[in-house]
Amino acid sequence: MEINRRAALAGVLASASSLGACTSSGNADGPYPSRDITFIIPVGAGGGTDIYARLIGEGMEKHTPHPTNIIPMNIASGGGGKGITQLFRAPPDGYTVGIMTIPGIFTLQKVRRMPYDLSRFSWLGAVTQGENFGLAVGARSPLRSIGDLQDLARKREITFAASGPEGTAYSATQVSAQMLGLQYRMITGYRGSNDYITGAMRGDSDAVIAALSSIRRLQDGGALRVLASFELESTFPNVPGARELGQPDLAMITAERVIAGPPGMTDELRATLSHAIVQAASDPNVANWANRIGERLNPRDGEAATALVEEMRAFFDRWDIA
């Protein structure tokens, strides 16, 4: 019996002390910011958006009125819905911010009926310029030009591999296919861009619509063939761009990453964080990474970010995205 009690106590003490290590630090007095700021990242650790968010967070730390830590927190469940909901419900005291990818979150809200309202978030800023998308087929595909694809689409539905509704590809595919007037069907449920692009490479689908940086990388590797670029003027040789295809609006299909706070933040708080975000763009680490990945920096403050979100929402609302 002696052993029992001692052992149980030891066990409880062990758990208690390890739990103690998990709790966060700080309390709320003093000028803003007087404690750590949580940065919600609604995707899993290690992906593109995650690294982006962490870098921006580090950059932001140096430009707040008082020194603070920005703590990234990955909450990927529900395709990101949980993280975004948590941000929506957080108190608007400036100690919780989050990053969101548009248009993924529009579709997510519509399709999965999330308990948040996108029009009410306090949009704080953005750092990079959204990337354009493009249309590609696997290297083994018999289709050699966008014309071939359009001909095929007249005979039967063509298939596109895409992510689930939380991914940008889902909406990007639907909007661009409708714009190009293609008869199409989607193969959804792939987990991430790696997965659905591989699907197209393998021949699961006729084609795929993806971000140009991924397409460029795989075309260089000989696995994909790009048939159309949705840039206004195509930067791929012998491949038409949006204007040439007669659909300049294709260039509006981009994945924008915007940073936001919960609804109801004061103008002062918004301006402070906005400033930190814009300044983060000039951080050498951020510039370095942007260079390596091929992202373009285009820092925008809260007002510009709000306008951007509105513009994109109006655009995507015009299309039938199931």
Place this chain on the structure above:
Amino acid sequence: MADWVAGFQSLLGFEEILYLSLGIAIGLFVGVLPGIGGTTALVLLTPFTFSLEPVQAFALAAGIMGSTSMGGVVTAILLNTPGQTANAVTCLDGFPLAQQGKAGYAIGAAASSNALGGMIGIISLLAIMPLAGQLVMAFGPPEFFLLAVLGLVLVATTARGRMFRALITTAFGLALATVGFSDVTGQERFTFGNEYLWDGVHLAPALIGLFAVAEMVQLTVKGGSVAKAGAPAAITGMFDGLMASIRNWGTLLRGSVIGTVVGIIPGIGGTVASFLSYGITVQSAKDPETFGKGNIKGIIATEAAINAKDGSMLIPTLAFGIPGSAEMAVFMTILVLHGMQPGPLMMMQNQVEIYGLIWALTAACVISAAVGIFLARPLAKLTRIDVQLLAPVIIAVGFVGSYAIDLSIENVLITAIFGVIGYVMIKFDYPRLPLVIAIVLGGIAERNFHQSMMMSDGDLSMFLGRAVSVVLLVSIALSLLAPNLKPLRRAAAMRRAAGGERFKRKIGG
């Protein structure tokens, strides 16, 4: 080739070697403790691996995965208590040898077949890897769906004598797999409005409950210490044992091949590999009656199979994202936590990390075999720790680790619930492995089936038009029929014999 070397070099850092050694030490430790295996160790350490670099996390995981079997072998031989479920077969010939005073001989043979079998498994993994790209292109959603079905069928039908129970737990696992958002339609299912369940039943906390907590509860109820008193402890003759594997290279090779093949097919696992290898060795032996009484080949066949499958199990896990066992499922979680999505692009882009992992696994295999020999006696003493000391610590660590995964208190609740479920399953002798495999494979099967139907616009016959799918369909059919074929053949043979007798009587007059 450069990646191969780079992978080796990535392990040469001080920290990487430290984590590899730590993993080996942990693996041996948990291998020795019955009921706590590599799966439990990996699960408990998953939160800890967050802060590590990928190569370090792999070194740690590989250290554990490569060495638990050796730990399990020692107690199987010395105390007739398998450290790992798969080692249960090793007891059959191992303990009798120990009773005859040949424990050293047995442990030596086990150590060398561990090391050699493991290396053969890894060589096969390396051989297949360059083909992995092509393999990957041949395996699309229809093939993944059928692979998942094959895995589920195999787990159920090879649970000897407990097939119906395995089917029941499989069904339960499949039901649990439907909880959460559907990948394909975005529809919310069985979440009852609870945000925590959006991603379904979280696997890591469930695993901790099902294996770590449930086992400790079971041991506490049984009471006493893990080992029974009175087992002999003299350990000699190990060098002879080491040589025995090489002398019986035929048995070693056969065991390794069986292990490798079993490892590639997801859903089977070490216990089946060991039973299959042992069974086939007995059947093809000239002196089958000596098995079970201390035939060294029994140990060699079993251990070679168990370790070969460790290497080849990485193939479906890394190349397709389909875990071959609970341990692989947890390992996959660690991979994903480090931003690596198992699948074709990982095979292409993370070659250095993968080779680093393979080297770490090889090193773990060989080093643990060597260490196992030196530590045989002290290791056996661990099994005498009173469970009253052991259980609270393991359970506390389990709950804390479960919470720490993503700071959700719901995880702890899941662990508790599955701890209870796990204990009930142990009590009523329902296998837990099919439950875990079903939770993982269920989601894979459903998603890939829907994708296949989207590819073919609802046409079910699409499976027949793809070569690999047809092969998989045939394999599924065979797995369902094979257990029933033997009795049929015997009946047919008996009928023929009876017919022959009748004929002889007729013409005999």
